[in-house]
Amino acid sequence: MATTVTPSPIARAITLECTHCGLPALGVEASDGSVFCCSACATAYAMINEHGLGAYHGFTERRSAAVTPSGRGFIDFDHEAFQSRYVTRGADGLAHVELALEGVHCVSCVWLIERVPLLVTGVARAELDVRQSRASVTWDPASTDLSAIARTLDALGYTPHPYRGGARALLRRKEDRAMLVRIGVAGAIAANVMLAAVALYAGELNTMDAASLSLFRWISFALTIPALVWPGRVFFTSAWAALRTGTIHMDVPIALALGAAFTRGAINTVTGSGPVYFDGVCALVFLLLVGRFLQARGQRAATDATEQLFALTPATARLVQLDDSILDVPADAVGVGSVIAVHAGETIPVDGEVVSGESTLNRAILTGESADVQVEVGDTVYAGTLNRTTELRVKVHASGEDSRIARILAQVDESARRCAPVVLLADRLASRVVAVVLVLAVVTYAIWASRDPSAAWDHVIALLIVTCPCALALATPLAMSAAVGRAARAGIFVKGGDTLESLSRPGWLVLDKTGTLTLGETTLVSWTGDDALQPMILALESASTHPIAAGFRRAWVGVAPSHDFSATHTIGGGITGTVDGHAMLIGSPRFIAAQLPDARWSDWPTDDGYTPVIVAVDGSIVARATFGDAIRDDAAASLATLRARGWRTMLLSGDAESVSQRVGTALGFAPSEIVAEASPEEKAARVRALVEASGAGRTPPCVAMVGDGVNDAAAIAAATVGIGVHGGAEASLATADVAMTRDGLAALVALDDGARRSMRVIRNNIAWAFGYNALGVTLAMSGQITPLIAAIMMPASSLTVVLASWLGRTFTPETR
Amino acid sequence: MSVLYLVVPLALVIVAVGVAGYLWAVKNGQMDDLETPGIRVIRDEQ
Numbered sequence: 136m137a138t139t140v141t142p143s144p145i146a147r148a149i150t151l152e153c154t155h156c157g158l159p160a161l162g163v164e165a166s167d168g169s170v171f172c173c174s175a176c177a178t179a180y181a182m183i184n185e186h187g188l189g190a191y192h193g194f195t196e197r198r199s200a201a202v203t204p205s206g207r208g209f210i211d212f213d214h215e216a217f218q219s220r221y222v223t224r225g226a227d228g229l230a231h232v233e234l235a236l237e238g239v240h241c242v243s244c245v246w247l248i249e250r251v252p253l254l255v256t257g258v259a260r261a262e263l264d265v266r267q268s269r270a271s272v273t274w275d276p277a278s279t280d281l282s283a284i285a286r287t288l289d290a291l292g293y294t295p296h297p298y299r300g301g302a303r304a305l306l307r308r309k310e311d312r313a314m315l316v317r318i319g320v321a322g323a324i325a326a327n328v329m330l331a332a333v334a335l336y337a338g339e340l341n342t343m344d345a346a347s348l349s350l351f352r353w354i355s356f357a358l359t360i361p362a363l364v365w366p367g368r369v370f371f372t373s374a375w376a377a378l379r380t381g382t383i384h385m386d387v388p389i390a391l392a393l394g395a396a397f398t399r400g401a402i403n404t405v406t407g408s409g410p411v412y413f414d415g416v417c418a419l420v421f422l423l424l425v426g427r428f429l430q431a432r433g434q435r436a437a438t439d440a441t442e443q444l445f446a447l448t449p450a451t452a453r454l455v456q457l458d459d460s461i462l463d464v465p466a467d468a469v470g471v472g473s474v475i476a477v478h479a480g481e482t483i484p485v486d487g488e489v490v491s492g493e494s495t496l497n498r499a500i501l502t503g504e505s506a507d508v509q510v511e512v513g514d515t516v517y518a519g520t521l522n523r524t525t526e527l528r529v530k531v532h533a534s535g536e537d538s539r540i541a542r543i544l545a546q547v548d549e550s551a552r553r554c555a556p557v558v559l560l561a562d563r564l565a566s567r568v569v570a571v572v573l574v575l576a577v578v579t580y581a582i583w584a585s586r587d588p589s590a591a592w593d594h595v596i597a598l599l600i601v602t603c604p605c606a607l608a609l610a611t612p613l614a615m616s617a618a619v620g621r622a623a624r625a626g627i628f629v630k631g632g633d634t635l636e637s638l639s640r641p642g643w644l645v646l647d648k649t650g651t652l653t654l655g656e657t658t659l660v661s662w663t664g665d666d667a668l669q670p671m672i673l674a675l676e677s678a679s680t681h682p683i684a685a686g687f688r689r690a691w692v693g694v695a696p697s698h699d700f701s702a703t704h705t706i707g708g709g710i711t712g713t714v715d716g717h718a719m720l721i722g723s724p725r726f727i728a729a730q731l732p733d734a735r736w737s738d739w740p741t742d743d744g745y746t747p748v749i750v751a752v753d754g755s756i757v758a759r760a761t762f763g764d765a766i767r768d769d770a771a772a773s774l775a776t777l778r779a780r781g782w783r784t785m786l787l788s789g790d791a792e793s794v795s796q797r798v799g800t801a802l803g804f805a806p807s808e809i810v811a812e813a814s815p816e817e818k819a820a821r822v823r824a825l826v827e828a829s830g831a832g833r834t835p836p837c838v839a840m841v842g843d844g845v846n847d848a849a850a851i852a853a854a855t856v857g858i859g860v861h862g863g864a865e866a867s868l869a870t871a872d873v874a875m876t877r878d879g880l881a882a883l884v885a886l887d888d889g890a891r892r893s894m895r896v897i898r899n900n901i902a903w904a905f906g907y908n909a910l911g912v913t914l915a916m917s918g919q920i921t922p923l924i925a926a927i928m929m930p931a932s933s934l935t936v937v938l939a940s941w942l943g944r945t946f947t948p949e950t951r
Numbered sequence: 952m953s954v955l956y957l958v959v960p961l962a963l964v965i966v967a968v969g970v971a972g973y974l975w976a977v978k979n980g981q982m983d984d985l986e987t988p989g990i991r992v993i994r995d996e997q
Contacts, residue, residue: 245987245991246991249991262987263987264987265984265986265987265990266984266985266986266987308980308983312977312978312982312983315977315982316974319970319973319974319977323966323969323973327962327963327966347955350955351959354963358963
């Protein structure tokens, strides 16, 4: 393999993609010619190849997001307090733990994560549940530590947290299994009763002897009893519960139809005359159960989300005792006033005040800002923030549920619960249909009882069967789950079908700025100067970790830095040095002014809201660069499209006023639609106010919040529909109703398109089911159809709905 | 058609065995995760 690849700088900048994640590669290059967008991707790539897992990079459909390891040490995973809580030991000496993973979005993740045993010796098994982002890991404690496993997962971009939803998960598994059992039993019975029915229908055309006829009738009778008593019981119990509380819902006519048809069929079986309706009864039970299962699974995904959030704070804290020894205790149990130690690389488990040590913290979880901040004695620190450099001692102000992060998460949970369940269109209709059908049944019986008493009963049953809201019941859940599946293939992950319903009613579209409308990183915005200076600047900046230096490097990938140089850094100012014999200065205008008081620089153009950088060579100013957080390419066009479709837009940022104004104005936000310097709590309050203002009617316009940080999480949860964008913090993706893995704002337009088309499919389904029912009612009431014909018409209508749902062109995969 | 009296109950026994097998699979946790195994199988081939 070629070791050096040096195409022209421009060609490289355009064509190169990160070998690991496929994003534009701008910086790191490996010896084998592969290029990466960041060093984290390079590390993950090296690790994967080193263990013979290179096949991962052959997958066409793989994670297209940069690896973002937390960089934690995960030492707390090895502590006794942690182990006694989350780790179970098997009889064979192996230990087992359930971990909630961040960043699991695609199918290749399954492949990679389940090969962790090859990456870390001592791991026996690793299995992933994609839907819940949960890995269950079994390892040998004698040969490796859990922290080592955790660090490996982290380096691959799947930051692990202990899975805390144990009790709820058990309960849910029980429910799921009970549903599956009911569906399986109902399906098996329905299939066999159908077979018997085929024999009976065929027998009616030809001549079947009376004994065989009777045999099949009795067999379907015998099979239908368990179908009603076991899987079908849920309809009767729920109908009974509804009647007892004086309400009517869909289960009432279902139970009535099932009961009436079964009774009539049983009587006909015993007397040996007239049709039996057992096939219809069994098919109805089965189809309704399937519809409900699909619906329940969709709703389930939404509740999973908030659970994952609670994994973000550490489970244990190091309590400093009076004799200065350290005791590991559960983080919730730390008392106010006690002192805890937080090592470098650990997440702070409590709110408190620094009493010794100074360090840098990453507070992205609370504020969304990616830059680290300095803390020293006397500063307040919050749970959930990451201690980067040195050990801190923190005096506890609040722990557990009283901490700031827990209060934000509680807000998330509360918003999720308070949000009234969106009553699905079909359910609203069905409850009205129910009442109408019951009245019609009584009317039918009354009319026919006087004219032809023997046929009255048949006509009522035909009516109840043909108007069975079965197609209506399937119309929404089926179309929704089909649309959600299509959306997932297009890189848009929608939790719950009601989200699509809400999105089809445009209201407010609230957008976060950093990372959502902008790229979220320091980018070279303008460059005024000679390109021959570029190698010299890169040389001076080469040793710097400053964002500006990284920005230069990203902008000028492929430009080889000069070799002959020396450089001195001035913190907060700039760099002085010599390159190829020239004295150079790079830095802020103030730094340059201080160094070169005589140089003229004020006549250089200035752009508001950007960071200017001045370059001077041999005492004269020669170039000027500006840096800023660049706006995404597709932002303006996408916003224009969405505005044209009736969405009102608002920019809600935690960033400074000037920057927010610049971005907002450039993207066409009215001044009143730009809110800057908003705290996480304020963001949530703003969104909640919009939701309240948009009315509490049955179909209020949608308030959608689009964001990427944990600081947006509460606002995302407060919105009617929360949308987490590509590359966002896991917490915001977790609380979001929609998570995007497609880059940029064009995905928002695709989501809006898909939601509209899905609702069109559903409306068509409902219109069809309705029209069909209206026709059926007319025929049944006028005595034109027998219960047999009704039983054939009913599934035909469901089948049409099923086909329409699966074939509906809702979301189309990304084309690029 | 007296063979029906033998064949139909036999068919029902087979169905019962199938349902019992399904119930065992559900209770054994085979259906707890309906998504990952489908992905796993495709990925293993590559």
